[in-house]
Amino acid sequence: MRKIWDIPGGIHPPENKHQSLTDGIGTIAMPERLILPLNQHAGAPAKPLVKPGDRVLKGQMIAEPVGFISAALHAPTSGTIDGIADQPVPHPSGMSARCIELVPDGRDEWCDHQGVGDYRAQPPTALLELIRNAGITGLGGAGFPSSVKLGPRQPIDTLVINGTECEPYITADDSLMQARAPEIIEGVNILRHILGNPETVLIGIEDNKPRAFEQLTEAAEGTGIEVVEFPTKYPSGGEKQLIQILTGKEVPSGKLPAELGIVCQNVGTTFAVYNAICRGEPLISRITTVTGQACGRNGNYEVLLGTPISHLLAHNDFDAKACTRLVMGGPMMGFTLLDPAVPVVKTTNCILAGSKAEFPPAPPAQACIRCGLCAEACPASLLPQQLYWYAQSQNHERLEAHNLFDCIECGACAYVCPSRIPLVQYYRAAKGEIRRHDAEQLKADHARQRFEFHKARLEKAEAEKAAKREARRLAAEAAQRKTATSEAPSSGPGSADDLIQAAKARAAAKKASPDEQKAKLERSVEANRNRLKIARDKLAEGRDQGLDSDAMAKLEVKVNEAALKLKTAEEKLASFDDTSPGKGDSTVADDAASRVMDRVTASRREQLETTVASLKKRIASAEQAIGAETADATIAALQSGLEKQRQKLAEAETALAGLGPDGDQKVTDPTTVDAASAAIARAQAKAAARASMTPEQKAREDLHALDQRIAKARDKAQAARAEDSEHAATLESALEKLEEKRRGLIEALGAEPEETVPERPVAESVPAPSAVEPHPVPNDDPAAAAIARAQAKAREMAAMTPEQKRRVELASLDERIAKARSKLDSALAEGSEHVEALQGALEKLENKRRSLAQQDSDGVNPEGGA
């Protein structure tokens, strides 16, 4: 004997089952019209496969499942599709929904169908597919698609078949178990096979169904299926309660029985599975109890799905005048029907036409006297009186602390409440309210996250800019310091090596970003997958708890949304994998960088050799010039120049000759390297930043840069015109060119932002590498171009003596100061807001110049000539 556990609480309402248990399972005459709602189950409504006017055969699929949690629909008999339209459906709210209407032709002609010969030879997945295509859902009232419930991820060690039928009045399962026990047992065997032969297989039956128990026990003999009888008590038939009674285990709050390795199925569903697998018959009919004092006859009938309830009632001598309440389901959890024209659906286990004596109108609720009777009756060990109290005051926090969501809405509390408070109604309302509230909260949270993410992005961009500025400043300072002091290689902070290392590190960090991006996408896919799973679990659970279809619909929407999001995320990831954007960019940047470094750190000997060669050339040309010149003064000047050149040549040659064995070592002039490496860092940073952009983003960024340049160019052109400068025309034509480029860019962007914008659409907008020396760097890359410029400059600098360098710097500073002055003047004239900034900049420049000039006049000669 299996140990039977007791559940807390529970009630013993009058059973009223004998009325409908008189003579087996009857049949009902074919109705004139069948109404088949597309959504008779938990999950997404099925999609019609027929159109009005089509002739269909019995058992033909007329609507297919949409998505994972959905169920197919079949023609219950042969006939003609009359329409697909909104009709009132059985629902607590009395709402209408899409239904297929079928006019039977009376021939009841089956479509081709046949069962699976030996289901044991079939893999479980194939059987699950058959079950799904047979449109089987839980017939015990929940209506959750069985193929979903039978395909859990967890290993299952216990299969529980629910033959409890604890609600008063209902005897549909009872009569089925009495009449078709062998088929049910065969159905259980099929389920066993599908679930991988769980060790324990139990059929639970209340002890008020002795005949059903007998029949099943007999049929189960030798199969290893245990038929267990236990004391009658409402609500033993709740899935969670039955599991507790039979196994002593509790399904963890918010989880599914599968977590415990348990799957629970109703006997009616089991029979439907048998029909689908062994006979090839989809779910087109079910056993429904018709009872209540307003019906002259009470009984159980095999009813075609879609049969109007009025047809069923008429068959049972229904007295509409005597009926005060028409209930679908039992008296404890059923819902009232307002319109008897609604059809029988897959979950219709009972039609209860109650008389006034059975269901007197509810007396007005009195105050809660906190008697605690409700708490004693609650099978979930809740405190219904407290839930009621907090539901009234809408105290959501307390409601959740009191585990409102573990309420299974069994109605035991409201049944015993002496004050006749409609407690369950309050709980449903409160649950709906909290769900709505949570949904809004979630939305708000998302919005906030988006905002914060956006802010973080802006901040990051700002920080990057600041870092670049800082690097530039450091480079400039280092350059100054080096020039000012000695050429001795330094390895202090901010030294060339450090800067190069830092730049490299930064570049590497930036380079990692495509990987990071991919990781992010992967994470997003994972998160969305999880969300989908949670949504599905919730849906399953909701169905188990018998949520009303409003709430269910919402859950379904959530599931669909989650699925959609997952798909999008997956697609994104896939496309990312395909294109791997940014790879090219960073490689180019790397190559360019290494080339720069080669050159900049060219060995001292090489540098000197270059210098000697160029000096020799210059001397030769100077000599030629002297030869050609006639004017004395000019000749004198030229000769003194020539003298100087010669001197320099001599110096260079001495230096070259004096170079020790380590002259071939790389990295000579830290100043040069500094400036170059800073530029490299900048270029690399930019390239890396671009690497993590989509083509569109790149184009936009280019556009932005172009805009800035155009603005600058415009300013310059204006200033030139104002001064009547000779450059005005040149500037204007340059401006025109820029604007043309911009137009092209906008066109490219607008036309097909994702595809047709070329990877680097503004290649030409970057000035070609400095004319000093054409460079093999692919000039279609702005980063490479920038690097090329930096290289050129570095090369130039490398070829100069420190003094020359200072002079060059001085000259450029002078130029910049002049420019700044003129800008400041025009700003002053216009009363522009930038005056202050300009003044500051000018001051800085002047300071710089002063310090440079100081060094010059100090005559510090750090290199002793080169």
Place this chain on the structure above:
Amino acid sequence: MVFARASSPHEHSALSTRQVMQYVLLATLPGLVALTWNFGWGTVINILLASTVAVGTEAAIVALRKRPVLFYLQDCSALVTAVLLGLALPPLAPWWLTVIGTLFAIGIAKHLYGGLGFNPFNPAMVGYVVLLISFPVPMTTWITPRDLLPAGVHLPDLWQSLQIVFPILGAPGQAVDAITGATPLDAFKHHTGLLVEQIYAAEPLFSRAEIVSYGWEWVNLGFLAGGVWLIYKKVFTWHAPVAMLLGLTLMAALFYDGGSSTSGGSPIMHLLSGATMLGAFFIVTDPVTSATSARGRLVYGASIGILVYIIRVWGNYPDAVAFAVLLMNFAAPLIDNYTLPRTYGHSKARKATEKKP
């Protein structure tokens, strides 16, 4: 065809709030009979007077609050309050005492807080304590049990009793003073410095008792019987009353001290004297003002039992049920917070004030 639209469940058990109250009223009968037998008609008059005032006050206030009067009267809760107060007051108490107590119980303690279900304090006990503090003398004047009266002195008959309660009906043919006397708890408290045995020997209240305290033991047994019947009828659960009696017994046993002169009295004396059983089954079980869950009610009941003993033995008042109950009424919400039951599917019980995880 139009059918009713209603939320499930569609069936209800037969028990109604009105019935619950009627059961409670019915269950007081054995105790009331014992009281009347031992102390005369006084308690009956108390009850009738209190009931009239209670129903009148309830009706007036409900009307004032613009609610349907009959609907509210039919729950019989005002009657229960009145009956409990009437049982607790000394028999033959002057009419105004009963009237003031009832007015206070219904008007202030019940309706000022929002009426049935919303009152944090037990109305009957509030009325009782207000009277005890305001009018200590009439509130502690008890009658000597019928058979312990001196020879030739009888309990007043019904008319004489009415005259004692309502002096306007004329002078009663009998002096009240002649029939008043101490209660067992008074007697015990007054005999300090004596061994328990010596007190028992000195007081006919104890020496002539069948079990422990003459007359009172039957009153208490009567209420016990009524209470057990109510538990059987599932009007309330056993938790609070049993816990209270256990708490009291435990304290009495702990401090019995072998019956020495410092003894607090035997457990059985405490159980069968004063308002112990009335308190345990009719006051402590008041669902509105007690703790909510079964566990909570255990804590609540036991605390009352312990408090009753403490106040009886070490306090200034001979009996203590009213004070103990009111004190624990204060604590009930706190108890509730920590005694939520463990819900199905949860590994442990939560706290009422717990935030979302």
